[in-house]
Amino acid sequence: MISIGGKPPPTLITATGLDSSSSPKLGFVIASAPSGGSVINLRSRGSLRIKAVEGSRRVNLNGKVDDSKDESTNGHAGRNFTQLSTVGSSTNIKWHECSVGKVDRQNLLKQKGCVIWITGLSSSGKSSVACALSQILYRMGKLSYVLDGDNVRHGLNHDLGFKAEDRAENIRRVGEVAKLFADAGVICIASLISPYKRDRDACRALLPDGDFIEVFMDVPLQVCEARDPKGLYKLARAGKIKGPSHLVVYSQ
Numbered sequence: 001m002i003s004i005g006g007k008p009p010p011t012l013i014t015a016t017g018l019d020s021s022s023s024p025k026l027g028f029v030i031a032s033a034p035s036g037g038s039v040i041n042l043r044s045r046g047s048l049r050i051k052a053v054e055g056s057r058r059v060n061l062n063g064k065v066d067d068s069k070d071e072s073t074n075g076h077a078g079r080n081f082t083q084l085s086t087v088g089s090s091t092n093i094k095w096h097e098c099s100v101g102k103v104d105r106q107n108l109l110k111q112k113g114c115v116i117w118i119t120g121l122s123s124s125g126k127s128s129v130a131c132a133l134s135q136i137l138y139r140m141g142k143l144s145y146v147l148d149g150d151n152v153r154h155g156l157n158h159d160l161g162f163k164a165e166d167r168a169e170n171i172r173r174v175g176e177v178a179k180l181f182a183d184a185g186v187i188c189i190a191s192l193i194s195p196y197k198r199d200r201d202a203c204r205a206l207l208p209d210g211d212f213i214e215v216f217m218d219v220p221l222q223v224c225e226a227r228d229p230k231g232l233y234k235l236a237r238a239g240k241i242k243g244p245s246h247l248v249v250y251s252q
């Protein structure tokens with residue numbers, strides 16, 4: 001933490017060349033591959049021809065062979081890509097692997113996708129630091145995106161309040177979204193109070209080692225309370241907002 005203050009993927013796809021004819025049309029030709037797997041030739045007149053081979057090693061669209069488990073499988077190494085699985089109460093859920101992977105996207109963006117998780121008390125400066133960091137990265141030509149607690153609660157998490165269970169669900173959802181951003185190759189900056197260590201640890205566990213960087217805004221409660229731009233501490237002290245103790249509770 002920083003303090004301030006199994007099986008190979010089933011599909012191999014190669015771009016086999018450009019076709020100069022103009023009318024775009026897609027066609028599939030299925031044949032046997034020398035490796036024993038099936039080959040699907042996907043022809044697109046007017047664009048490029050793509051060949052998909054099952055049961056083989058993966059080749060990225062840039063032509064590089066990639067055997068590295070974690071990155072080339074979008075961090076889903078060990079998943080069985082062909083079998084149906086049960087997720088929650090749903091059965092028959094299948095993981096669909098795409099030929100364009102995290103490595104391709106990272107190469108395109110010339111950066112590494114990751115999550116910078118800024119945690120701390122209300123008014124400790126999380127949003128300010130998140131925006132400043134995003135601005136610096138932008139100037140450096142790096143693509144980032146800020147997932148701010150306040151903002152996310154306007155949409156995706158508008159149904160959640162501030163009970164411990166709601167906060168846990170808030171963090172879980174943002175953690176999942178942040179993981180998708182990182183998988184997209186984006187530097188995702190999440191700024192949420194996220195007061196419970198267990199919830200933050202659960203988000204960290206979603207990502208490969210080292211890709212979740214936790215930043216704790218180590219600002220004393222008195223300083224946060226003196227800032228109080230939203231008047232939240234005042235309301236909490238007056239017992240006028242729900243779960244006032246949750247405004248000051250924090251586990252490092």
Ligand SMILES: Nc1ncnc2c1ncn2[C@@H]1O[C@H](COP(=O)(O)OS(=O)(=O)O)[C@@H](OP(=O)(O)O)[C@H]1O
Pocket residue numbers: 121122123126127149150153162166167168170171191192193194195230232241242243244246247
């Ligand atoms: N108990 C309570 N009641 C009313 N409002 C509250 C409460 N706790 C937090 N807030 C405000 O909600 C903002 C977003 O909180 P978070 O989503 O970051 O909180 S959490 O991570 O789910 O704990 C949070 O934003 P910041 O002040 O920027 O931290 C607060 O403005």
Ligand SMILES: Nc1ncnc2c1ncn2[C@@H]1O[C@H](COP(=O)(O)OP(=O)(O)O)[C@@H](O)[C@H]1O
Pocket residue numbers: 120121122123124125126127128129191227228229
């Ligand atoms: N380093 C700082 N020094 C003084 N004031 C700050 C600092 N960082 C943020 N602030 C101010 O404190 C208030 C809360 O900052 P904010 O970034 O919204 O915190 P949080 O997202 O943690 O609630 C704002 O009025 C902001 O301008």
